[in-house]
Amino acid sequence: MGGSTISNNQENEVKKYLLGQLEEADEERLELRLLTDPAFSEEFDTIVDELADEYVANELQGEERKRVEQHFLISTERRNKVKFAAELLERAEVERGGHNAGSEVQPVAAHGRGIFERMRLFWESQSFALRMGTAVAGLIIVVGVVMLLIPPNRTAGTYALLNLTMSSAERSAGSQTQSVRLEQGSPGIRIALSLPDQVPQAKSYRVELLDVQQSSRNLPITERTAHSLIVTIPANEIRRGSYIIRLYGNEQRIPGSYFFNVD
Amino acid sequence: MTNNKEPFDALLEWLDPDREKAGQRYEVIRGGLIRILVSNGLSDAEHYADEAIDRVIKRLPEIKETYVGDPAKYFHGVARNLIREARRRKEVVTEILPNLGTSKSDKSDTSECLSKCLEQLSPDKQEFILDYHLYKGHAKIEHHRQMAGELSISEGALRTRAHHLRVSLEKCVIDCVDNYGKNKTGVSSHRS
Numbered sequence: 001m002g003g004s005t006i007s008n009n010q011e012n013e014v015k016k017y018l019l020g021q022l023e024e025a026d027e028e029r030l031e032l033r034l035l036t037d038p039a040f041s042e043e044f045d046t047i048v049d050e051l052a053d054e055y056v057a058n059e060l061q062g063e064e065r066k067r068v069e070q071h072f073l074i075s076t077e078r079r080n081k082v083k084f085a086a087e088l089l090e091r092a093e094v095e096r097g098g099h100n101a102g103s104e105v106q107p108v109a110a111h112g113r114g115i116f117e118r119m120r121l122f123w124e125s126q127s128f129a130l131r132m133g134t135a136v137a138g139l140i141i142v143v144g145v146v147m148l149l150i151p152p153n154r155t156a157g158t159y160a161l162l163n164l165t166m167s168s169a170e171r172s173a174g175s176q177t178q179s180v181r182l183e184q185g186s187p188g189i190r191i192a193l194s195l196p197d198q199v200p201q202a203k204s205y206r207v208e209l210l211d212v213q214q215s216s217r218n219l220p221i222t223e224r225t226a227h228s229l230i231v232t233i234p235a236n237e238i239r240r241g242s243y244i245i246r247l248y249g250n251e252q253r254i255p256g257s258y259f260f261n262v263d
Numbered sequence: 264m265t266n267n268k269e270p271f272d273a274l275l276e277w278l279d280p281d282r283e284k285a286g287q288r289y290e291v292i293r294g295g296l297i298r299i300l301v302s303n304g305l306s307d308a309e310h311y312a313d314e315a316i317d318r319v320i321k322r323l324p325e326i327k328e329t330y331v332g333d334p335a336k337y338f339h340g341v342a343r344n345l346i347r348e349a350r351r352r353k354e355v356v357t358e359i360l361p362n363l364g365t366s367k368s369d370k371s372d373t374s375e376c377l378s379k380c381l382e383q384l385s386p387d388k389q390e391f392i393l394d395y396h397l398y399k400g401h402a403k404i405e406h407h408r409q410m411a412g413e414l415s416i417s418e419g420a421l422r423t424r425a426h427h428l429r430v431s432l433e434k435c436v437i438d439c440v441d442n443y444g445k446n447k448t449g450v451s452s453h454r455s
Contacts, residue, residue: 018302028339035295035335044298046426057399074304084433087373091381092396 014047019064020071052078052085158183159190159232164245164258166196177242179261188234193245193258195227202249207231210244219245238262270320277327278334292316292338299339303346311349315341376439380432388428395425 016022017030033040054060055068073079160180180189193207207219207229223230229247245258278292279285296315300308318341319334330337381389398406411421 031295031299031342032333032335032339034298035292035339036333038291038294041291041294041298042423042426045430046422049426049429053396054399059399071304075301075308076306077301077308080437081433083373084377084436087377087436088392088429088432089396091374091377092393096393096397 011043011047014044015051018048018051018072019067021067048078048081049085052082053089055082056086056089158186159188160186162189162191162260163194164191164260165194166247166254166256166258168256169259177259177261179263181263182235182238186235188232188236189238189262190222190230190232191245191258191260193229193231193247195229195247196254196256199249199254201226202252204250205229206248206251208246208248209233210246212242216246270323273323273327274316274320277323288334292335295335296338296342299342300346305346305349311345312342315345318345372440372443373436376436376443377432379439380435383435384428384432392425392428392432395421 013022013026013030017027022030034044051068051072055065055072060068073082160182162178162180164178182189195201205221205224207221208216209219210216219231219233221229222232231245240262242259242261245260247254247256247258275282275285275289278288293312293316296312297308300311300315305311315338319338326337381392384392394410395407397403407418407421411418414421416424
């Protein structure tokens with residue numbers, strides 16, 4: 001049994017002929033081929049059937065659909081072809097598409113196709129809008145399930161931790177300065193600041209962070225004990241570099257600084 | 264067809280001195296005429312195709328010795344005249360959306376006939392023809408590619424195989440629907 005004997009261009013030309021879109025000279029050339037070339041005639045018939053299927057399956061829209069109705073379907077023979085195509089496609093859908101559980105005909109899997117393959121083909125046959133809508137809905141469900149499964153304190157353990165002791169120096173002491181590395185996905189740095197022993201407890205503390213450009217901002221205190229303050233810096237608010245922390249008690253600067261580097 | 268034997272023999276001889284080849288050429292020309300006439304909106308195209316052949320047969324004694332070129336071209340000219348005449352007589356519907364005539368009884372007859380004709384096919388052919396027509400759009404292309412792979416044939420060969428089976432199935436259904444009005448049990452004897 002042979003395969004296709006005409007090229008895509010010739011196939012397009014046949015479609016144009018069937019839709020009344022060919023120039024007269026091209027039309028004559030095509031018709032002469034129909035009178036002389038049996039292989040071409042067979043291809044012609046195949047294209048006729050395919051066009052009928054596309055019309056029945058609503059694969060043709062707008063002008064193309066209108067042309068089919070005005071040119072392709074003007075003869076009784078073609079209208080009968082479309083009726084047959086509609087019946088055949090509907091039967092295939094009922095007996096092969098899984099809508100008729102009582103069918104004696106085995107499903108497509110008889111050709112060795114698995115359930116996932118059939119699902120994929122079914123998925124691909126749906127409209128773009130339906131596929132997009134289903135994909136978005138699926139994504140929302142997955143995100144929701146993941147958020148429900150993750151315990152709320154799970155991220156706390158992934159903070160980079162630093163324990164800093166106040167230095168009387170005003171500048172970093174090089175190798176003695178602690179460094180912290182922010183791993184990818186870490187939510188930030190949690191810093192425990194030891195309070196100097198000789199300083200009396202203040203009612204309130206303020207923690208100031210300075211970078212190398214001396215721009216400063218206050219850090220929120222997340223925990224306070226008798227001997228330390230804990231501050232957290234979100235990962236998206238800090239970059240690589242050297243930092244200084246200054247401490248204020250009752251809005252009075254406490255002498256000394258905390259130094260650290262972010263690698 | 265209304266041709267009597269002698270003029271028809273002359274037609275075959277004009278098509279090709281080899282009788283067998285001439286017969287083949289005749290079938291190709293008649294089939295081509297039907298396709299052309301249907302494509303130009305003539306219903307009952309077989310009748311018009313035979314009319315075209317009759318006209319050629321009648322003109323043959325005059326043109327046989329002098330005509331130069333492929334006889335198919337002459338048939339084409341005659342067919343074009345027939346189409347023009349039919350259009351003048353308004354036998355060709357133009358600019359009107361057709362009524363597809365899918366009434367409930369039409370559909371029921373076609374559906375019942377399709378069931379009967381499918382039953383006459385072997386189970387693997389039933390599976391094949393229904394499988395082939397299952398999907399649309401991109402999924403259809405992918406599905407055909409996989410079917411061809413599973414059958415170890417080219418996609419073109421798969422398409423041709425499906426077409427041959429469909430042609431015989433469609434013929435069976437048309438014959439069955441034709442007989443339905445006369446005899447509700449009438450299905451032409453047919454097995455592909």
